[in-house]
Amino acid sequence: MECLYHTIAPKGDVRELYGTEHDWATYGVPGTLVVDNGKEFIGQDLNDACEMLGIVLQQCPVMTPELKAGVERHFRSLNTGIFHTLPGTTFSNIFERGEYDSVKQACISLAELEKALVLFLVDIYAERFHRGLGGIPARHWEKAAATHLVPRLPPSKDELSILLGRVDWRVLQPSGIRFECLRYNAPTLGKLRNTLDGEKVKIKYHPGDLSRIYVFDPHEKCYSEVPALDQEYTQGLSFWKHRLIRRLAAQETERVDLAALGRARQKIQALVDQARSRKRVRMRSKVARWDGKAPQSLEQKQDSGVTDTQSSKAVTPEITTSLDTIVYEFDYNLPPSRRDE
Numbered sequence: 001m002e003c004l005y006h007t008i009a010p011k012g013d014v015r016e017l018y019g020t021e022h023d024w025a026t027y028g029v030p031g032t033l034v035v036d037n038g039k040e041f042i043g044q045d046l047n048d049a050c051e052m053l054g055i056v057l058q059q060c061p062v063m064t065p066e067l068k069a070g071v072e073r074h075f076r077s078l079n080t081g082i083f084h085t086l087p088g089t090t091f092s093n094i095f096e097r098g099e100y101d102s103v104k105q106a107c108i109s110l111a112e113l114e115k116a117l118v119l120f121l122v123d124i125y126a127e128r129f130h131r132g133l134g135g136i137p138a139r140h141w142e143k144a145a146a147t148h149l150v151p152r153l154p155p156s157k158d159e160l161s162i163l164l165g166r167v168d169w170r171v172l173q174p175s176g177i178r179f180e181c182l183r184y185n186a187p188t189l190g191k192l193r194n195t196l197d198g199e200k201v202k203i204k205y206h207p208g209d210l211s212r213i214y215v216f217d218p219h220e221k222c223y224s225e226v227p228a229l230d231q232e233y234t235q236g237l238s239f240w241k242h243r244l245i246r247r248l249a250a251q252e253t254e255r256v257d258l259a260a261l262g263r264a265r266q267k268i269q270a271l272v273d274q275a276r277s278r279k280r281v282r283m284r285s286k287v288a289r290w291d292g293k294a295p296q297s298l299e300q301k302q303d304s305g306v307t308d309t310q311s312s313k314a315v316t317p318e319i320t321t322s323l324d325t326i327v328y329e330f331d332y333n334l335p336p337s338r339r340d341e
Helices: 003-007 014-018 044-053 064-083 110-127 138-146 157-163 190-195 240-247 258-275 281-291 298-303 323-331
Strands: 032-035 054-059 168-173 177-179 182-184 200-206 209-217 221-229
Touching: 003 182, 014 110, 032 064, 032 209, 044 054, 044 168, 044 323, 064 110, 157 190, 157 200, 177 200, 177 209, 182 209, 190 209, 240 258
Parallel strands: 032 054
Antiparallel strands: 168 200, 177 182, 200 209, 209 221
16 A cells, blocks of 8 residues: 555655655556555455555466566666665575675665665666666656646545545444544534444554544545544554554453553553564564554655654663564464554
């Protein structure tokens, strides 16, 4: 979903954010989206988003890479043009890697890799001759935009973010909506509650921010924003992080409550602080994910203003569980919709 957001949204600040010499001119809602059979492409989230945006979702048959040869060739261009040229590359196979120690040579952070990738795509790939197009990609886009191409866009970036949110269904109760042990409510739900008569409502949420959800009104055909009642706990809270906190909190109490969640969040933060100096690749990646270091879209970079270090004021109990154990056990119990980058 984040990739689709980045594809559609205008990227006018790419020079300022990444130091490119050219603009990233491409944007707009695609007419057709061709996907393979990866689990992230099969489900109601992508189907709902494409339906709302007017995108034809075309799924390739299993074991037919020839139907998306252009995509496979682009991956090869990325590998040979950027990824395999950087220190720490694992190469395409063990024969190419040979005696090269990828872990020992790794020195590029995720943010630095993102910048290198953007520079390659904007200043090199889009500006050099493309045999399949018979010309330079950037010039082809400019020519089309100057003559007949008018890319489609949703009315606002906020609406685009909502349409690309994850989908779920919940019962609208007198006290609001309960989602992942969190309570959401707003005055706007009063009228909708009276008309649904106990039926479930469709909600959308962003897995990187559980401080709010969006509730669909089937009568008005629109979404309304509904904040979480506990804003202190949910600010900057991702779906993945919340699930991790709940896992630890469940070890302290039979029934999850906000005080236990706050204590668990402090304990995990302390474990993260202890793990920062470790050299293992797996631990570095998990610490980065907890800190929210994954690449963001251009719009997300501009809009992010809340840090992810807020926590409960409860006293931190003694730490008896390792972050390694928590993360390892947790990963294999997450649904596909838990991705938050």
